[in-house]
Amino acid sequence: MIIEVEGLRKRYGPRKAVDGVTLSVREGEFFGVLGPNGAGKSTLVEIIEGLRPADSGTVRVLGRPSWPRDLDLLARLGIQTQSSAFFTRHTAREHLRRVAALHRVSSVKADGVLTLVGLDDSADTRVEKLSGGQRQRLAIASALTHDPELLFLDEPTAALDPLARKQLWGLLKSLSDRTVIYTTHHLDEAETLCDRVAIIQRGQIVAVDTPVGLRERTGTATLEDAYLALVAA
Numbered sequence: 001m002i003i004e005v006e007g008l009r010k011r012y013g014p015r016k017a018v019d020g021v022t023l024s025v026r027e028g029e030f031f032g033v034l035g036p037n038g039a040g041k042s043t044l045v046e047i048i049e050g051l052r053p054a055d056s057g058t059v060r061v062l063g064r065p066s067w068p069r070d071l072d073l074l075a076r077l078g079i080q081t082q083s084s085a086f087f088t089r090h091t092a093r094e095h096l097r098r099v100a101a102l103h104r105v106s107s108v109k110a111d112g113v114l115t116l117v118g119l120d121d122s123a124d125t126r127v128e129k130l131s132g133g134q135r136q137r138l139a140i141a142s143a144l145t146h147d148p149e150l151l152f153l154d155e156p157t158a159a160l161d162p163l164a165r166k167q168l169w170g171l172l173k174s175l176s177d178r179t180v181i182y183t184t185h186h187l188d189e190a191e192t193l194c195d196r197v198a199i200i201q202r203g204q205i206v207a208v209d210t211p212v213g214l215r216e217r218t219g220t221a222t223l224e225d226a227y228l229a230l231v232a233a
């Protein structure tokens with residue numbers, strides 16, 4: 001297993017953000033984390049990433065505890081966040097080369113990743129001038145330069161218009177041979193991309209299954225309907 005989480009709990013004061021979560025993710029899975037606002041998804045994912053401690057429970061990532069913070073382990077992860085930061089006054093290419101240099105990865109490799117995410121035409125555009133879709137591509141590229149063994153994507157399509165969102169799907173699909181932990185509120189996207197999804201509500205897992213399994217279990221036609229049936233139950 002690439003990720004093993006057992007009995008994980010985290011409170012903020014009286015609020016139970018993560019309330020006894022157990023799950024595992026296999027190598028090569030595109031694993032979706034779904035749930036209503038405030039369900040505890042970000043808290044759970046940040047604990048798995050080793051960016052936040054849990055109150056109790058265990059997390060092993062690539063066979064190692066992710067807390068106390070483990071810089072060697074972090075170096076093997078690729079993390080794209082909602083607030084991915086860019087080097088200002090840099091072009092897309094310059095930004096990515098700098099990110100790569102931080103990981104001791106060559107500029108040649110960085111340029112290859114820029115091509116991979118479909119940003120060749122915007123390579124000389126300053127990061128401030130990139131469109132929302134291009135910014136997300138660059139954020140994903142930044143998480144990919146060091147060829148991580150595990151990639152975390154946090155709502156990469158959240159702020160995109162419908163066309164840009166669909167266009168990004170191609171890139172996301174191309175990542176499907178990797179192990180990806182993918183948070184989203186777009187159920188159509190999760191249905192297309194994810195091998196399995198976990199649905200989280202009030203800090204607890206409501207279901208973990210394939211999109212097809214969840215549809216069958218709820219007698220619904222789409223993952224969105226299955227989700228709505230499960231979180232309303």
Ligand SMILES: Nc1ncnc2c1ncn2[C@@H]1O[C@H](COP(=O)(O)OP(=O)(O)OP(=O)(O)O)[C@@H](O)[C@H]1O
Nearest residue numbers: 012015016017035036037038039040041042043044
């Ligand atoms: N640093 C914090 N201090 C106090 N409460 C917090 C903190 N971070 C999160 N919470 C609370 O914990 C609960 C879970 O929040 P979390 O951000 O993990 O949910 P989420 O599922 O990621 O939500 P969203 O879909 O809106 O991003 C929420 O009630 C939130 O208000």
